[in-house]
Amino acid sequence: MVLKNSRIPLGRADALAGQAIREAHQAGLPFKDIIKVGGLRRCSPAVDGAALVAIVDDAHRDEVLSGFARLSLVRSVLGQTASHLRVSTDRGLLEVNAASPDKAGAALVWHTGTRRHAKWLQTRATAFGLTFIDGRLERNGNAPPHVPDEETFYRLIDLPYIPPELRDGEDEIVAAERGQLPSLIDTRHIRGDLHMHSTWSDGRDSIEAMVRAAQQLGYEYVAITDHSQRAFSSRKLAVADIAPQRDAILALSRHAAGP
Numbered sequence: 001m002v003l004k005n006s007r008i009p010l011g012r013a014d015a016l017a018g019q020a021i022r023e024a025h026q027a028g029l030p031f032k033d034i035i036k037v038g039g040l041r042r043c044s045p046a047v048d049g050a051a052l053v054a055i056v057d058d059a060h061r062d063e064v065l066s067g068f069a070r071l072s073l074v075r076s077v078l079g080q081t082a083s084h085l086r087v088s089t090d091r092g093l094l095e096v097n098a099a100s101p102d103k104a105g106a107a108l109v110w111h112t113g114t115r116r117h118a119k120w121l122q123t124r125a126t127a128f129g130l131t132f133i134d135g136r137l138e139r140n141g142n143a144p145p146h147v148p149d150e151e152t153f154y155r156l157i158d159l160p161y162i163p164p165e166l167r168d169g170e171d172e173i174v175a176a177e178r179g180q181l182p183s184l185i186d187t188r189h190i191r192g193d194l195h196m197h198s199t200w201s202d203g204r205d206s207i208e209a210m211v212r213a214a215q216q217l218g219y220e221y222v223a224i225t226d227h228s229q230r231a232f233s234s235r236k237l238a239v240a241d242i243a244p245q246r247d248a249i250l251a252l253s254r255h256a257a258g259p
Contacts, residue, residue, distance in 0.1 A: 007046045008092045014040060016091040017050035019073055024054075029067040031056040032101060037111040041164045049093025053107050061098045068096045083135075103136060105147040109154075109167075110135035116169025124157050124173070192221035200245050201226035202235040207249060211256055224249060 017036045024034065031054040035041075038051035056064045065085045069077050074094070079086040085096040099107030110118055110132070118132070125132040129140050137153060138144045147153050151161045159176045163184055166172045175181050196210055197203035205213075207224055214222045226245070227233040237245065 006092070007048055010040065010043065010045055010047060012091060013047045013050045016073075016089060016094060017052060019091070020050065020052065020068070020071060020089075020094055020096075023071045023073060024064075024068060027067055027071065029054075029064050030060040031064050033104075035108060037097070037108060038095075041112045042114075042167060043165050049095060050091075051095040051097070051111060053097045053099055053104070053111055055101055055104045055107075056098050058100050061100075065096060065098055068094075097135065099135060102146050102148055103144070105149040105151070105153040106132065106137040107135035108150050112164045113167035114169040117167040117172070118169075120169060120173045121157065124159070128157055130156065190217075190219070192219045192223075194223040195225050196222055197226055198224055200224075200241060201231075201237045202233045207245075208252055211252060215256065 014036070017040060021034055024031070033055040035053050035055070036050070037053050039047035040050055054064050054068075061083065065080060065083075068074070068085055069080065069087060073089045073091070074087045075090065076088050077085070078088055078093075083098045087094050087096075097107060097111050109121065113121070122132045125137065130145070131138045131140060136144070137147050137156065145156055147156065154161050154176075159173070160179070160181065162172055162176055162181065165184060166181065172181065193214065198207045198210060199205065200207070203210075203226065210224075211222060224245075226237040227235070229236050229238060
């Protein structure tokens with residue numbers, strides 16, 4: 001069993017979350033969507049474990065949480081409520097939070113940001129006659145608002161959408177109020193790939209196939225970095241293959257560049 005307060009690298013947590021999601025789909029659990037949250041969604045370098053929000057109709061909530069508790073990766077159940085499950089696995093801690101579709105936005109905000117971020121939002125919500133607690137946004141003395149997504153949540157408290165990566169509880173609320181949130185790097189900004197393995201070593205695709213894919217993505221450059229003979233990999237680039245591969249890359253580079 002993994003210790004309660006042990007932290008694990010982001011990549012390990014992401015692998016755990018991916019495995020849990022795959023097993024949940026294979027088990028046919030009746031959720032509408034499932035989203036990674038917590039430090040994993042904020043891209044923190046190390047996290048306490050993997051956290052998920054399962055968007056599910058109230059009628060199927062118990063079935064979904066119980067189903068997660070029975071997945072093959074689960075070693076023991078550490079705690080369970082009507083909307084929350086916490087289990088241990090060989091890869092680390094896994095938490096699953098259930099939210100109905102009409103409240104999904106509030107749940108995603110609550111479970112993605114740090115506690116400090118949530119506290120700032122709680123204070124701000126009060127000024128608008130709202131209460132934000134445990135992943136729910138309530139309207140004081142009236143029916144709760146419809147919060148199907150995070151954009152709606154932030155709009156209800158008069159803020160622009162704050163990306164998950166910025167929800168650390170530092171100065172993002174003030175920056176949002178002033179319209180000064182920084183722009184984040186996304187796939188549109190990626191100009192190339194400098195780490196690619198081809199079928200010359202242990203890659204899955206040929207260099208030509210990867211170059212075609214890179215062109216379709218709008219990349220300006222790629223670098224082929226096949227494993228050498230000293231690498232601990234399943235297939236390696238032999239010394240005798242270096243010159244032929246170089247010639248193949250040069251020929252393909254001239255062809256790809258066009259006239």
